[in-house]
Amino acid sequence: MFDFHVHTHYSNDCTFDMDSYIHPAIKKGLKGICFTDHVDIEYPSSSIEFELDYAKYTNEIKRLKDKYSNKLEIFTGIEFGMQPHILEADEVFFQNKSFDYILGSIHTANKKELYGGDFLLGQSEHDSILNYFNDMIFCVNHFNSYHNLGHLDAISRYVSSGSFKSAMYMEFIEEVLRIIVQKGKGIELNTSGKRYSLPHFHPEPSIIKLYKQLGGEIVTLGSDSHSPSTLGFGFDEAAATLQSCGLKYYTIYKGGKPEFIKL
Numbered sequence: 001m002f003d004f005h006v007h008t009h010y011s012n013d014c015t016f017d018m019d020s021y022i023h024p025a026i027k028k029g030l031k032g033i034c035f036t037d038h039v040d041i042e043y044p045s046s047s048i049e050f051e052l053d054y055a056k057y058t059n060e061i062k063r064l065k066d067k068y069s070n071k072l073e074i075f076t077g078i079e080f081g082m083q084p085h086i087l088e089a090d091e092v093f094f095q096n097k098s099f100d101y102i103l104g105s106i107h108t109a110n111k112k113e114l115y116g117g118d119f120l121l122g123q124s125e126h127d128s129i130l131n132y133f134n135d136m137i138f139c140v141n142h143f144n145s146y147h148n149l150g151h152l153d154a155i156s157r158y159v160s161s162g163s164f165k166s167a168m169y170m171e172f173i174e175e176v177l178r179i180i181v182q183k184g185k186g187i188e189l190n191t192s193g194k195r196y197s198l199p200h201f202h203p204e205p206s207i208i209k210l211y212k213q214l215g216g217e218i219v220t221l222g223s224d225s226h227s228p229s230t231l232g233f234g235f236d237e238a239a240a241t242l243q244s245c246g247l248k249y250y251t252i253y254k255g256g257k258p259e260f261i262k263l
């Protein structure tokens, strides 16, 4: 299978170099991996900067692609943090750059970071969650650079345990999914949820089912690995989850074009 969400030391929150992923990926029987290091323009935390040296990054991936061409397929991707106010910066960033795959993710709500909990300050969890989905609706609608939307319901990790109920937000989630289907974009099934002690992957099956019902067919599989030990985490179960939601294929991207692989 193909793991389309892998971080390396090009991401500020990861210490492993690219080489260290190659042999574990081959050993686990993966056919390919896509490096998706962070680009988070105007990330609202002074302690973390998520920028990327594009030339260095793409050259290093090319070196590995050539070296391991008959053992592992390697793809050039990024995880791009979408925020409503960086729409113009997004267009500038993608000029003269090319990627196999661009995973668009929401890591903030109303200009405040999810990770440290700032997005919750001064308001109810419910209002904070609404900010998250309102940002998401704006971004999937107005941004064009992304291919798939990352970890749609990852917000459930950053509120009190068990307090996020997707049914309460389904009208917002449905709007996100309708826009994605209409634009020919896709979603990611991100298996990291179960590593964060949640009972499901991101997004939960009811959301994948809804995406399929709305006409969606494009789902990438990603472990969101920040360490080689979690490559391909839960992929057999993830494939079964997609099948149970009515999907027959999962998706990889080459040069920005989706390719469908039978489950």
Ligand SMILES: [Zn+2]
Pocket (backbone or CB within 6 Å): 079, 105, 107, 150, 151
């Ligand atoms: Zn992410």
Ligand SMILES: [Zn+2]
Pocket (backbone or CB within 6 Å): 005, 007, 079, 224
């Ligand atoms: Zn990630």
